Amino acid sequence: MRGLTTLRPLFRDLASSLPARNFSTTRPNALARINIVGNLGGPPELRATSSGRELVNYSVATSYGPKDDRQTSWWRITSFAPEGPSRDHLLNLPKGTLLYVEGDASMRSYEDSDGKKNSALNITQRHYEVLRRPGSE
Template sequence: MSLFTSLRPTTRLATAARTFSTTSARPAARITITGRLAADPELVATSTGQDVIKYAVGTSSGPRDNKQTSWFRVASFAEGGQRDYLMSLQKGTLVHVEGDAKLKTYEDSEGRRQTSLNITQRFLEVLSRPQNNNSEHHESH
């Protein structure tokens, strides 16, 4: 019986678990997304005049006959060559994005409370480019 008694968790382990659960949170949550660009990235100016690149990444999950797609809107404050590179990407490009995620709660024009997920890009890697020609790239929707 003493063998089983020695296998019980010690109070030191219980204390370590409690200490771990009370550590302070990071200033921002991190998110990793791997998916395809929903459209070409778009350069827009904020209300303060700062340029920001906005794009959406779509990811699919679930069984083949019932795939569900989630769309994530991402903002990038890349400058110079990084901005030019990001702006050169086309709809359908497979990307891996790491960013900071924040939930924002606001009231819409009809007075309803809404919540949106804001993602600010920290890292982007192109995994593959779409296999299409220019006529497909510029088709109207």
């Protein structure tokens, strides 16, 4: 057993020289992702930031619980899709469209008009798919 103790520094040096992940040579970064399957709460809205950058905001509703006591969560999502067919497609989706949305999640702290500190969950769309349009069941 004493022989293994002398080899320990060798194994430690070998392990530290290996890449962080087998499939990549880059270091892993912290991330927060969210996947949502729900119904579009209304038509998406095109807006501009104070710097003039255009974005699309929309809400998706998800429901859970027994049929006689359903609970609904509303998710506000922001898309920075550039002008083009993908953004036009998103802007023309009708209320009630069943969507699958992949997004990056982040927390934002802010102070309201009463001086109270609050937090909000920001979801930035990475990808979306239309699963079903209203009336196409």
